[in-house]
Amino acid sequence: MYIGVTQLRKPEEEVLLTPLGELMDQWELHKQFLGIAKPKREVFIEDIIPEGI
Numbered sequence: 001m002y003i004g005v006t007q008l009r010k011p012e013e014e015v016l017l018t019p020l021g022e023l024m025d026q027w028e029l030h031k032q033f034l035g036i037a038k039p040k041r042e043v044f045i046e047d048i049i050p051e052g053i
Contacts, residue, residue, distance in 0.1 A: 003027050 004015030004023055008030060015023065031037035 001012070001015055004010045004018065005012055008015075008023075008026055010018070028037065032039060
């Protein structure tokens, strides 16, 4: 509840209705945005779309 309301600035009702996995994903992205955490794996567009297409 604290993470959703205080850190992610979501209304309490929305936090209660959000699945726990989605809430934790949003928290991880928030930490990456703030520079507290780093992504486990960096992916670049060239890794997804090969050159020459």
